[in-house]
Amino acid sequence: MERAQCIAMLYPELEDKLVVTIMGASAQELYDLGHRENFFYLQHAMGLASSIGLGLALHLPEEQVIVLDGDGSVLMNLGGLATLARYRPKNLLHIIFDNGSLLSTGGFDSHTTAGITDLAAIARGAGIEHVAAVDSPMDFGEAAVEALERDDLSVIVARVKAVGPDNYGMDLALPENAFRFKRCVQERKAAR
């Protein structure tokens, strides 16, 4: 299974959500499907996408927040899984694409390669009740539908191939993304 397939399956569902992605391939693959104002791409600060998601979810209970994370980033903020578990926002879905690789920085194996480290087990051990580990598009789709209907904090660890897009680049400066994302969030808030 490829991450781009999963993101494409998810894409129609993202229009009315707030979406935070990590750097590199995940951000690019989402952007390439068509940027929307409710997407925030964290192009650095590895590990903090889930923390941004937590800050959004706790302060905007009426929104559904989706974080598109990766194994390398999650490994940099394992404590963040425990913080998610402790505050358990009902409106947060944390998707971790596990390609076992630090793909965006040269393709070195990550600690999850060859099953050494099990991120789903770590998420469960951190105290997150609803954790799905999937490795086929059908299972990913099912897990995503279940999570979005669940009304509780959910984590999906999706095992994907270590491949990314051929070209990288966005017509979107980083502060511009932040300003527009904030404006979008505020407009949605005002419209409620």
Added chain:
Amino acid sequence: MTVSYDNSKTIFEGIKAAGITSISALPETWLGLLLQRAEDDPDMQLIQVAKEEEAVGIAAGAYFAGEPHILLMQNHGMFGALNGIVSLAQLYGIPLCMLIAVRGHWGEPYPWHTRGGIVTEGILQALSIPFEHARDPEKVGKQIQEAWIFSQSSLSPVALLLTRDLMED
């Protein structure tokens, strides 16, 4: 030396008066009484983190959400949050209002705090993070409000340094 009950109360009242409704923090000794008040206040959301860098992400989420939010941490915690401060807050223009307990400076009896205390101001200067010292309980409320206002207008991290004079009796 004990943590000042009265000044912890004054600081919390200053935070409330500045309109802050949400705090992310990692508990440390000087901040204990302050965070207890935050936890007991039904109108204040306290989010305890496992490591201070998470608080930078949470603060960004709160900023996007339009929730008045500050960070409370020790100076050593700020060191652990530096990449988030630089590569999220400064890179994207996201305000951070940080109240930082400065351990390891004038009068510090504990050797393990000293190196961090000595380098704190230099690190803040190197990162162009504006800072002020809070020493006087009469002034700290106004300083909190000013730190908050400046973080929002500059879209930048700012630091109010909580000193021994203020935090200990």
